[in-house]
Amino acid sequence: MLDQRGTGRSTPISSRVVRDGATVRAELAGPLAGLDASAQAEWLRHLRADEIVNDAERVREALGARQWTVLGQSFGGFTTLHYLSTHPESLAGALVTGGLSAVQHPVDDIYAATWQVMIAKSEDFYRRFPGDRDRVRELTALCAEGRISLPNGDLVSPERFRTIGHRLGMQSGAEAVHYLLGLDHTSSGFAHDLAGALPFEARNPLYAVLHESSYADGVATRWSAERTMPDRVREDVTLLGGEHIHRSVFAEDAGLRPFADVADLLAEVEWNQLYFPERLAQAEVPVAAAVYHADAYVPVGFSLETAALLPDCRTWVTSEYEHNGLRMDTAVLDHLIGLLKGRRWL
Numbered sequence: 001m002l003d004q005r006g007t008g009r010s011t012p013i014s015s016r017v018v019r020d021g022a023t024v025r026a027e028l029a030g031p032l033a034g035l036d037a038s039a040q041a042e043w044l045r046h047l048r049a050d051e052i053v054n055d056a057e058r059v060r061e062a063l064g065a066r067q068w069t070v071l072g073q074s075f076g077g078f079t080t081l082h083y084l085s086t087h088p089e090s091l092a093g094a095l096v097t098g099g100l101s102a103v104q105h106p107v108d109d110i111y112a113a114t115w116q117v118m119i120a121k122s123e124d125f126y127r128r129f130p131g132d133r134d135r136v137r138e139l140t141a142l143c144a145e146g147r148i149s150l151p152n153g154d155l156v157s158p159e160r161f162r163t164i165g166h167r168l169g170m171q172s173g174a175e176a177v178h179y180l181l182g183l184d185h186t187s188s189g190f191a192h193d194l195a196g197a198l199p200f201e202a203r204n205p206l207y208a209v210l211h212e213s214s215y216a217d218g219v220a221t222r223w224s225a226e227r228t229m230p231d232r233v234r235e236d237v238t239l240l241g242g243e244h245i246h247r248s249v250f251a252e253d254a255g256l257r258p259f260a261d262v263a264d265l266l267a268e269v270e271w272n273q274l275y276f277p278e279r280l281a282q283a284e285v286p287v288a289a290a291v292y293h294a295d296a297y298v299p300v301g302f303s304l305e306t307a308a309l310l311p312d313c314r315t316w317v318t319s320e321y322e323h324n325g326l327r328m329d330t331a332v333l334d335h336l337i338g339l340l341k342g343r344r345w346l
Contacts, residue, residue: 006044011030013030013031013205015255025254026254032044032262037264044206048274068091069095069340072097073326074097076099078274081099084310093285095333095337096287097325097336098298098324100291100298100303100307101215101302103217106219108227110299111215111228114299115228115229115244124174125178132177136181136240137237137238139185140162143156143157143158149191154253157248159249160248161194162240164177165177166197166198166242166243167197170324201253202255212267216271218272247267250263288314292318292321293319295323303315314339316336316339
């Protein structure tokens with residue numbers, strides 16, 4: 001298991017809380033501390049899939065392996081696609097779960113597609129739990145009045161509250177959201193569970209700061225998720241969001257606040273190209289990929305297009321699992337290993 005750049009034990013990017021008497025503030029820690037926003041952006045530009053693949057190549061060489069088989073979940077699948085684009089000779093095979101990203105599609109098209117998936121997931125959720133629609137309206141109104149807060153004191157805006165829909169893209173996520181909505185919103189249990197349900201927070205700042213760049217294949221993102229929000233979603237507060245980051249989260253979350261300036265700079269970066277169709281078409285590497293039919297983060301249509309580019313991609317399209325299927329059931333990995341070895345079954 002590789003701790004990707006900026007995470008775990010690989011020089012993590014983080015912020016820390018500083019207390020000065022009654023004053024509490026957050027500041028950058030680690031390698032970004034003391035750098036201005038421009039220097040921070042330059043540092044963070046080196047934490048994408050291309051540099052992670054370069055690191056993986058150094059690890060492979062250090063281990064003395066001529067080839068190896070890689071497993072990529074979600075963003076790990078995006079990284080695997082870059083690996084296939086640049087160093088296919090190093091790969092004996094590749095396993096991908098929920099990570100066949102769009103190739104040569106504008107980032108706006110990807111976010112527009114994921115909004116449509118989230119509309120469908122929201123409606124499915126309310127069919128299962130019809131009483132929760134009014135509860136979401138009630139809580140959203142309380143957010144607008146500044147009456148919903150997290151254990152650290154941060155107020156939750158309606159925009160941020162909408163991101164609890166992120167859980168609907170996960171196995172057992174609908175049940176988790178339903179349970180959260182059933183709690184007394186004045187209780188500590190609700191505050192703590194709400195904090196745990198919000199996807200973009202200071203525990204993993206890179207997820208917020210670099211999330212949109214993972215879909216940027218040679219373009220700038222310019223807060224794509226926010227710009228592509230459909231009018232229907234803007235007008236109906238009960239339609240929940242997924243991995244749709246909104247710019248204001250960097251003002252709302254105390255731990256993310258130190259990243260606000262660099263996040264704005266990175267939104268304007270013209271990112272380098274990650275995927276090269278002509279190279280993928282020549283990558284004679286067996287690939288086994290789980291494609292989740294209702295994936296909230298990696299639209300199935302784009303995944304199948306990408307699979308068709310690869311000479312030997314054995315896809316398993318399933319509605320049995322959500323995006324986190326790999327973590328929920330060992331059968332997912334077993335099935336893919338079987339596909340990679342040529343064993344095919346229903």
